[in-house]
Amino acid sequence: MWGFFAQGATPADLMAARMQMALSLGWHIIVACFGVAMPAMTLLAQWRGHRTGDVHYRLLARRWARAMGVLFAVGAVSGTILSFEMGLLWPGFMGTYGQVIGLPFTMEGIAFFIEAIFLGIYLYAWDRLPPRRHMLAAIPIIVAGVASAFFVVTANAWMNQPTGFDLAGGRVVAVDPWAAMFNPATPPQTVHMILAAFMVTGYVMASVYAVAMLRGRRDRYHRLGFAIPFTIAAVVTPVQIGVGDWAAHFVAERQPVKLAAMEGVFQTGEGVPLHVGGVVIDGEMRYAIEIPHGLSLLATWDPNGRIMGLDHVPRDEWPPVNVVHLSFQAMVAIGFALLGLAAWAGFIAWRRRRLPRSPWFYRAAALSGVGSVIALEAGWVTTEVGRQPWIVYGVQRTADAVNPAPGLVWGFVAVSVIYAMLTVATVYVLRRLARDVPVPVAPQERDVEEYPVP
Amino acid sequence: MTLVEIVLALLWTGLTAYALLGGADFGGGFWDLFAGSAARGRATRKLIEHSLGPIWEANHVWLIYAVVLLWTAFPPVFAAITSSLYIPLTLAALGIIGRGAAFAFRKVSAQLWQQRLFGAVFAFSSVVTPFFFGACAGAIASGRVPPGVGQADPMRVWLNPTSAACGVLAVGIAAYLAAVYLTRDAQRQAEPGLAETFALRARVAGVIVGGLAVAGLLVLRWDAPALFRALTSGPGSPLAAVSVIAGLVSLVLLHRRAYLAVRVTAALAVAALLWAWAAGQYPYLLPDTTAAEVSATGPVLTAMVSVLGVGALILAPSMWWLFALFQRDLPARR
Numbered sequence: 001m002w003g004f005f006a007q008g009a010t011p012a013d014l015m016a017a018r019m020q021m022a023l024s025l026g027w028h029i030i031v032a033c034f035g036v037a038m039p040a041m042t043l044l045a046q047w048r049g050h051r052t053g054d055v056h057y058r059l060l061a062r063r064w065a066r067a068m069g070v071l072f073a074v075g076a077v078s079g080t081i082l083s084f085e086m087g088l089l090w091p092g093f094m095g096t097y098g099q100v101i102g103l104p105f106t107m108e109g110i111a112f113f114i115e116a117i118f119l120g121i122y123l124y125a126w127d128r129l130p131p132r133r134h135m136l137a138a139i140p141i142i143v144a145g146v147a148s149a150f151f152v153v154t155a156n157a158w159m160n161q162p163t164g165f166d167l168a169g170g171r172v173v174a175v176d177p178w179a180a181m182f183n184p185a186t187p188p189q190t191v192h193m194i195l196a197a198f199m200v201t202g203y204v205m206a207s208v209y210a211v212a213m214l215r216g217r218r219d220r221y222h223r224l225g226f227a228i229p230f231t232i233a234a235v236v237t238p239v240q241i242g243v244g245d246w247a248a249h250f251v252a253e254r255q256p257v258k259l260a261a262m263e264g265v266f267q268t269g270e271g272v273p274l275h276v277g278g279v280v281i282d283g284e285m286r287y288a289i290e291i292p293h294g295l296s297l298l299a300t301w302d303p304n305g306r307i308m309g310l311d312h313v314p315r316d317e318w319p320p321v322n323v324v325h326l327s328f329q330a331m332v333a334i335g336f337a338l339l340g341l342a343a344w345a346g347f348i349a350w351r352r353r354r355l356p357r358s359p360w361f362y363r364a365a366a367l368s369g370v371g372s373v374i375a376l377e378a379g380w381v382t383t384e385v386g387r388q389p390w391i392v393y394g395v396q397r398t399a400d401a402v403n404p405a406p407g408l409v410w411g412f413v414a415v416s417v418i419y420a421m422l423t424v425a426t427v428y429v430l431r432r433l434a435r436d437v438p439v440p441v442a443p444q445e446r447d448v449e450e451y452p453v454p
Numbered sequence: 455m456t457l458v459e460i461v462l463a464l465l466w467t468g469l470t471a472y473a474l475l476g477g478a479d480f481g482g483g484f485w486d487l488f489a490g491s492a493a494r495g496r497a498t499r500k501l502i503e504h505s506l507g508p509i510w511e512a513n514h515v516w517l518i519y520a521v522v523l524l525w526t527a528f529p530p531v532f533a534a535i536t537s538s539l540y541i542p543l544t545l546a547a548l549g550i551i552g553r554g555a556a557f558a559f560r561k562v563s564a565q566l567w568q569q570r571l572f573g574a575v576f577a578f579s580s581v582v583t584p585f586f587f588g589a590c591a592g593a594i595a596s597g598r599v600p601p602g603v604g605q606a607d608p609m610r611v612w613l614n615p616t617s618a619a620c621g622v623l624a625v626g627i628a629a630y631l632a633a634v635y636l637t638r639d640a641q642r643q644a645e646p647g648l649a650e651t652f653a654l655r656a657r658v659a660g661v662i663v664g665g666l667a668v669a670g671l672l673v674l675r676w677d678a679p680a681l682f683r684a685l686t687s688g689p690g691s692p693l694a695a696v697s698v699i700a701g702l703v704s705l706v707l708l709h710r711r712a713y714l715a716v717r718v719t720a721a722l723a724v725a726a727l728l729w730a731w732a733a734g735q736y737p738y739l740l741p742d743t744t745a746a747e748v749s750a751t752g753p754v755l756t757a758m759v760s761v762l763g764v765g766a767l768i769l770a771p772s773m774w775w776l777f778a779l780f781q782r783d784l785p786a787r788r
């Protein structure tokens with residue numbers, strides 16, 4: 001009865017598997033950003049409160065810690081389903097290459113342990129440890145959070161630049177796990193991702209307080225709640241654009257097909273223009289603003305540099321051009337918009353030593369959180385869809401990796417429904433937490449009841 | 455011991471830890487589900503929440519550890535298991551989402567209807583998730599997961615007598631361990647009434663789990679004779695005997711109110727059962743598939759073992775601190 005397995009998954013099943021992976025990764029990555037960057041922001045506030053005795057800092061730290069408890073829980077469970085899905089959806093990939101990318105994941109497992117252990121201590125022992133020791137307990141969380149982002153992105157970098165193994169008759173031999181982990185894509189991708197985590201966390205947290213300030217609550221508590229995360233994100237932004245440029249050069253050199261899709265270049269040529277905006281219709285870039293020689297200049301530092309076009313590879317090795325092109329454009333546009341916002345605040349801080357007062361600034365800041373999340377997702381779509389049709393660049397096709405079991409479509413439906421409910425519940429709970437005045441203690445939260453919150 | 459055996463032992467240790475710690479967290483949800491109405495169950499739920507809160511995420515990581523070790527060290531086995539057991543594993547993953555998220559949500563909710571809603575999701579998914587894991591274990595133990603990608607009938611591979619028996623047993627074990635651990639927690643927090651209740655629950659659960667284990671053996675005898683022989687007269691039998699004895703001793707200790715000691719024997723009973731299964735199946739991971747045949751290459755295993763060795767140096771004291779911190783009574787409250 002199940003003999004048709006051998007024929008492999010139907011195109012609908014393959015599509016469902018890809019959508020499921022994209023949904024669950026795209027969801028996880030947002031909370032993961034908070035897992036990476038929020039402990040540092042919270043500790044900063046707590047430490048300032050400890051040093052200055054300013055109650056506002058301490059209130060902020062308490063409130064952020066409560067949100068962290070929720071975010072880490074959903075981060076952990078949404079990450080767990082990912083590690084299942086690696087096998088549930090892509091057994092052809094994991095059965096062959098699982099060992100090649102296993103080392104960073106093993107390290108990531110250790111980092112998760114450290115994170116979870118010290119998170120338990122940090123959140124629940126607020127009243128059991130003296131302040132200094134309690135603050136020290138946050139440091140392993142920060143280190144492990146950044147490290148786990150590094151580890152998992154090295155695995156993804158390997159999918160873009162597979163190194164460190166040989167193939168013999170369909171089996172991998174001579175694996176060098178360290179070479180696989182430190183592949184050429186690792187440096188730009190990991191740095192770009194970790195900075196993105198700080199931007200997303202900073203701007204999202206700041207936008208919560210920006211909204212409150214627009215509603216007239218401009219007291220010290222709200223100003224500080226805005227200033228701490230915003231400053232961190234604003235300082236990271238220009239660096240991130242530099243790193244993005246590094247990533248783009250890397251792609252130009254090592255994944256020319258992806259670059260061609262990002263820029264909508266169909267014909268190989270010299271002195272290739274840069275396309276800003278535009279969509280591809282019938283194999284042609286339409287409605288784009290063309291900057292002559294722009295792409296050649298940016299990618300090769302030579303206005304007449306040679307750029308490989310999609311015509312260089314067979315049609316069935318093209319990634320979906322529009323998706324990749326538009327996502328890349330969106331990321332870059334948002335990156336520069338955020339740079340503008342950061343510059344605005346920086347200018348006022350430099351000249352007047354205070355926060356901007358214009359409501360327009362806070363309106364823009366209120367959007368910066370959504371914007372940075374869109375940039376994050378767009379960046380991942382660029383990376384992952386731009387790699388198609390390969391799951392392991394140039395080595396294994398996504399279609400050959402997918403689980404041949406029937407009914408993947410139904411799995412996707414079930415996962416989507418659960419994620420929709422999870423999203424609603426998470427947003428609802430976080431909004432409630434943000435609205436509580438000033439730092440309430442839920443009646444059952446006896447663990448931290450006695451922490452002296454003034 | 456060969457490198458492959460060392461890795462296998464590390465993997466099985468992780469799985470055991472997950473069963474003993476993560477399993478008990480699911481069991482906490484089980485008792486939460488049956489704690490009664492909001493008013494009557496308040497004390498029980500509070501105890502469960504208080505005990506699980508700081509540690510469940512760390513306990514949960516044991517699952518990640520086991521999954522990652524499996525795919526790194528025995529990639530084809532990971533691919534075979536996940537592709538063939540696609541349905542129960544997806545359901546278990548969804549259960550994990552419901553359990554963890556709802557637990558965290560309930561903790562920060564202040565209104566009764568929210569606590570009820572999230573509490574129900576937490577408790578319900580705590581009961582079904584171990585069932586699906588147990589069903590997967592039963593499928594593997596009875597040799598129903600063939601090597602290769604997606605070779606099994608996706609329904610029958612987990613809807614069969616051994617899977618059903620193992621699924622129910624897993625739920626029972628989770629509830630039993632939780633009751634044993636919570637008895638001591640209640641006692642330590644000077645809640646004698648609750649401690650008595652949980653001691654009773656532990657005794658009942660212990661007897662039921664013992665019965666389930668015997669029934670499971672009978673199912674194995676008919677449905678998976680090879681594993682049955684390995685457990686009763688083969689290489690798994692000494693460990694199976696340890697499990698039985700530890701289970702009986704636990705009942706006695708519960709009767710004598712040695713609530714700390716019974717934690718050890720109850721855990722031993724469960725751990726010995728898992729290792730009996732492992733010993734009974736070794737060296738085969740899947741039918742006609744020995745560990746050595748499908749293991750990763752030497753450099754990968756070496757790197758993995760070294761990394762885990764270094765990691766253990768950091769993790770062991772950290773974990774100790776976590777558990778010790780919350781097992782200690784609060785310094786001067788109020």
Ligand code: HDD
Binds near residue numbers: 193247338381
């Ligand atoms: C806040 C988020 C954010 C912002 C503002 C930017 N990026 Fe980005 N970008 C990401 C977040 C991100 C990301 C989501 O984190 C990605 C996906 C994979 C990765 O390593 O980083 C990414 C990927 C990514 C890639 C693909 C790398 C690959 O496929 O290996 C390129 C070429 C760039 N970025 C370039 C840029 C440029 C030129 C930016 C400047 C304006 C920029 N990014 C801003």
Ligand code: HEM
Binds near residue numbers: 021387398
């Ligand atoms: C968390 C940020 C990430 C996001 C948002 C993301 C996004 C995506 C998207 C959109 C796809 C579907 C591409 C397509 O089929 O057209 C995809 C596929 C995939 N990604 Fe990622 N990705 C992320 C990180 C990672 C990492 C870190 C890994 C592995 C270590 C990974 C592994 C995969 C795999 C195995 C697939 C399926 C095969 C494929 O379609 O190429 N991803 N991801």
Ligand code: HEM
Binds near residue numbers: 075
């Ligand atoms: C760029 C992509 C990713 C980043 C930066 C990232 C980062 C993180 C971080 C920082 C955490 C812990 C913090 C928290 O719980 O909120 C986490 C949790 C987790 N992630 Fe991801 N992750 C990424 C993608 C993935 C992928 C592809 C997988 C699996 C294949 C994965 C598996 C997990 C697991 C299992 C957890 C739970 C650990 C626990 O129980 O504490 N993550 N991730």
